[in-house]
Structures are given as C-alpha cells and as structure tokens.
Amino acid sequence: MSKVSKVVLAYSGGLDTSAIIPWLKENYDCEVIAFVADVGQGEEELVGIEEKALASGASACYIADLKEEMVKDYIYPSLKTxxxxxxxxxxxxxxxxxxIAKAQVxxxxxxxxxxxxxxxxxxGNDQVRFESAYAALAPQLTVIAPWREWDLRSREALLDYLAERKIPTTATLEKIYSRDANAxxxxxxxxxxxNTWNQSNELCWVWTKDPEDAPNTPEEVSVLIEKGEIVAVDGKAMSPYEALxxxxxxxxEHGVGRIDIVENRLVGIKSRGCYETxxxxxxMEALRAxxxxxxxxxxxxxxxxxxxxASHLIYDGRWFTPLCRSLLAAANELAQDVNGEVVLKLxxxxxxxxxxxSPNSLYSEEFATFGExxxxxxxxxxxxxxxxxxxSRIRALNEQKK
Incomplete structure (x- = not known):
C-alpha cells in the first residue's frame, strides 16, 4: 500500500464510509479527515454526521454547503444542453x-x-466519476478505493468490523434498498x-406520490426563463436552488418525474433503478418549450x-474535460435567445x-395560418x-438508364 500521511475521505455517514475511517487508519497508518458535501440530500442525512465521523476515528470533519452552486453551475448548464x-x-x-469531487480536492x-x-x-459508475475528477483536478494526490482493496464483502461483515472496534453505528442488516439523494x-x-420481471412497489418511491393517488384536479405553474435559466416561478424571483x-x-404532489429504467453502466453492467426527478x-419541459x-x-x-x-460525458464522469467544456459553451451560446414564459400543467x-x-419567438401566426x-x-x-x-431525381434517372 502507498505511504500516505493524511487522507480526505468523501464521507456520507453511512455504513461503508463509517467502516472506511478505521480501516484507513489501520491499513495506511494515516490521519483521516472526513469531508461531507451538502448537495441537498436532506437535513436528516446530516444530523449528527460530524459527531459520527469523529466517533469513527476521523481527526476532523468538514461540511460544505454546495446546494446553490450545484444547481447554478452544474444542473443549469446541463439543462441547457x-x-x-x-x-x-x-x-x-x-x-x-x-x-463533490471538486470540493473534496x-x-x-x-x-x-x-x-x-x-x-x-x-x-459502479461513481468510482469512475470521482477518480476521473481527481485526475483532472489534482493528479498528484494518491487515490484510495477501499472496495477494491479490502476483504469486507457484505453488510454483515461491515457491521461486525465496526462492532469489533466498538464504533457506534445506526446501520442494521435490514436495509433492502440502496438510495442516493440530492436536490x-x-x-x-x-x-x-x-429482478426486471418484478414490478416496483411503494417502497421503491420516496419523494413522489403514486400518479394514481395524485390530485384529481390539475395544477398549473408559471416559469420565467432568461438565457436558458429559470429565474422566477409563479411570479416570484428565485435562485436556481430555490426554484428547484x-x-x-x-x-x-402530482407524481411527476418517476422513471423505472434499466441502464447501461459505464463498466459494462446493466442495472435497474427507480429515479424520481x-x-x-x-x-426540462419548460426549457424545451x-x-x-x-x-x-x-x-x-x-x-x-x-x-x-453531453449526456454520455456527464454520465461517464467526464465533466472536467475540454470536450465537455466545449459542449457546455455551445449550449450556453444557443441559450442566449431562450427567453420566455411557460405555463405548465401538472x-x-x-x-x-x-x-x-417569447420575445424572440420565430413563430408567426401570420406565416403559419392556413388562411390567406x-x-x-x-x-x-x-x-x-x-x-x-x-x-434523388438524378439518382433515379441514372437507375432508369441502367
């Protein structure tokens, strides 16, 4: 194992990263600093997280509020593409x-x-995303990926590992689903x-109402867009994060944004997930309108x-590349005239x-009419x-001559 003296761990407070802290200290004989990114995963996920990191053996725990920056500098540019x-x-x-990777670096x-x-x-995909970002931003730093090194292969093994070291954890064996949340x-x-033949059940959905149980009366929201960015909702100016x-x-409330998908992971494995956005x-619907x-x-x-x-570059963890920057710049240029107001029915x-x-609309009722x-x-x-x-005409004439 590489000789390191101080490691910054992307820490979530979950079972895996709680076990990683003592494992790093034992196997690398190093100081461990926990880094927590608040990307809107929910206050309940952050309650007591610093105390938990210190109890696991971290020398310090830093919590960075990245919510506004994530929506403004990552989500909005992606939406434009x-x-x-x-x-x-x-x-x-x-x-x-x-x-997260940038702030951790x-x-x-x-x-x-x-x-x-x-x-x-x-x-998974995330190992590629994190390490590609590390490589682009701080190639001089050593990268440690415990899941590729240790022999702890089950949830039960991780719980036993923490119990042996008398490190407290709220995790249990009963966890059935793996979840990841942000704003x-x-x-x-x-x-x-x-099993792809199994239908999803109510436990697979966390944020959204089942559309069948959603209100029987539709609701309308008004969105104001300037240069491809949402600046106001229902007549009230809002920051990107506030709007989201x-x-x-x-x-x-209306069951919007559910998908049940089998996707192609970057590493070659197919995986199934229920996503709520x-x-x-x-x-997305407002901008496209x-x-x-x-x-x-x-x-x-x-x-x-x-x-x-851009969808493949972002999915594959290539945000910090010249090609991704070029695509984002092109989309931003196209969005300069994307100004307007949209009313959406939920x-x-x-x-x-x-x-x-839109004041920049190319649609003309005068041009599009079926009348005179x-x-x-x-x-x-x-x-x-x-x-x-x-x-096509020339090609057909040539065929006829043959």
Whole structure:
C-alpha cells in the first residue's frame, strides 16, 4: 500500500464510509479527515454526521454547503444542453459527483493532505466519476478505493468490523434498498428491482406520490426563463436552488418525474433503478418549450446532438474535460435567445406545457395560418422542392438508364 500521511475521505455517514475511517487508519497508518458535501440530500442525512465521523476515528470533519452552486453551475448548464441519458434518465446522481469531487480536492489541498478516498463500489459508475475528477483536478494526490482493496464483502461483515472496534453505528442488516439523494433527484436500487420481471412497489418511491393517488384536479405553474435559466416561478424571483426546491414540491404532489429504467453502466453492467426527478422534469419541459419557439431547425438539431453527447460525458464522469467544456459553451451560446414564459400543467404524473411565449419567438401566426396571407406564395414551393429533391431525381434517372 502507498505511504500516505493524511487522507480526505468523501464521507456520507453511512455504513461503508463509517467502516472506511478505521480501516484507513489501520491499513495506511494515516490521519483521516472526513469531508461531507451538502448537495441537498436532506437535513436528516446530516444530523449528527460530524459527531459520527469523529466517533469513527476521523481527526476532523468538514461540511460544505454546495446546494446553490450545484444547481447554478452544474444542473443549469446541463439543462441547457438537453442532456438525457439513454432517453429517460436526467442524470441525477451523475450531476452531483463533479462538484463533490471538486470540493473534496479543494479541502485536501487546503489541509495539506496527500491522498483522497471514496467509498464507491468496484461495480459502479461513481468510482469512475470521482477518480476521473481527481485526475483532472489534482493528479498528484494518491487515490484510495477501499472496495477494491479490502476483504469486507457484505453488510454483515461491515457491521461486525465496526462492532469489533466498538464504533457506534445506526446501520442494521435490514436495509433492502440502496438510495442516493440530492436536490435534483433520489434513486432507489436493489430489493425487488433486481429482478426486471418484478414490478416496483411503494417502497421503491420516496419523494413522489403514486400518479394514481395524485390530485384529481390539475395544477398549473408559471416559469420565467432568461438565457436558458429559470429565474422566477409563479411570479416570484428565485435562485436556481430555490426554484428547484419549489418545483420539487409541486411535482412530487402530482407524481411527476418517476422513471423505472434499466441502464447501461459505464463498466459494462446493466442495472435497474427507480429515479424520481420531479422539479427537474418540470424544468426540462419548460426549457424545451421555449426552445421550440426560439431555435431554428438547424440550431435545434445541433442542440439535440449536444444533449446526446453531453449526456454520455456527464454520465461517464467526464465533466472536467475540454470536450465537455466545449459542449457546455455551445449550449450556453444557443441559450442566449431562450427567453420566455411557460405555463405548465401538472396532472397524474404528467407535465405539459400548455402556454408559451417569447420575445424572440420565430413563430408567426401570420406565416403559419392556413388562411390567406401576404407573406407566402404557394407557387414558390415548387422550385424549392425541385431543388431540394434534385439529388434523388438524378439518382433515379441514372437507375432508369441502367
């Protein structure tokens, strides 16, 4: 094992990272500093977390409030690209990882640590996301991944390990589902979901109402957008994080933002998860509605290609790369004219843009009418179509000669 003297651990307070602290001290003979990122996972997750880290053997515990920064500098830029992984997933876990890793690196450099550590398993995507960020931001620091080194392979083994060392924990053997939450979403994996023929049950959903039990009366929300960013909701100016919290509550009440998906992990394994992104689903629908008014055909097509590529870069942990920066910059440029207001209807798990307007709209009722107008001469279409289909015409004539 590499010789290190001080390690900063990405600490969640859960069973894995609670066991990692004493394991690091025993196997690396080093000082361990716990780093906690508040990305909106919920106050209950943070209660007593510093005391828990110190009781596990950490010399210090730092808690960073990253909620506003995450939504402003990571989620909003991603929204502008239109990134949706494999057609459904709004990248809830993926979008939190780069800001956590960045803040962890900053903490390590500030306290003079020579190593970083995370509690990601050897089968998942997060190990790649964290370590790719570490490599891009502080390649000189040693990276320790206990799940790839230790022989603790079960929840029971981790509990026994802590019990032997008289380290208190609130974790039990009864945990069935694996969950990850931040301000953007919550994911649920494991349990009945491991068999794809099993339907999800009420335990698989945490934030949102079952659409069948949602209110029978639809609710409308109004969203104001400037340069591709939501700046006000229902007539009230809000910060990015405030807007997300507000829309999360509205969407959850109506069962909006649920998906049950089998996705392709970066490491090659398929996994199934139930993800809830109520506010994000509303935000995405609002931005796309204004884009429909503002972007011309070629610009919209290009934005879609940016979104597809960005979804894979973000999912695969390549946020801190030149290509990702370039895509974000391109999407931001396209969003400069994405200004407008959208009214969205929330009803039984669905969100629909029912009204939209923009000062930059390319839509013209005068041009689009089926009635008589003075701006479009139908006879002009003939020459356009003949030129547009010229290659097909020449190809067909060649085939006829053969």
């Amino acid at each position: 239109g990134a949706v992984y494999e057609g459904k997933y709004l990248l809830g876990t993926s979008m939190a990882r780069p800001i 900053e903490c390590a450099l500030e306290v003079g640590a020579d190593a970083l550590c995370h509690g990601c398993t050897g089968k 953007w979403h919550i994911s649920t994996e494991g349990g009945v979901l491991e 919290v507000y829309l999360n509550k509205k969407g959850a 109520p506010g994000g689903t509303i935000m 204004v884009e429909q008014l503002v972007l011309d055909k070629e610009s919209f097509e290009f934005r879609e290609s940016i979104g597809l590529k 009803y039984k798990g669905q969100v629909t843009a029912v009204q939209k307007r 107008d003075e701006v479009y001469d139908h006879s002009h279409a003939g020459g356009f179509i003949r030129l547009y289909s010229l290659a």
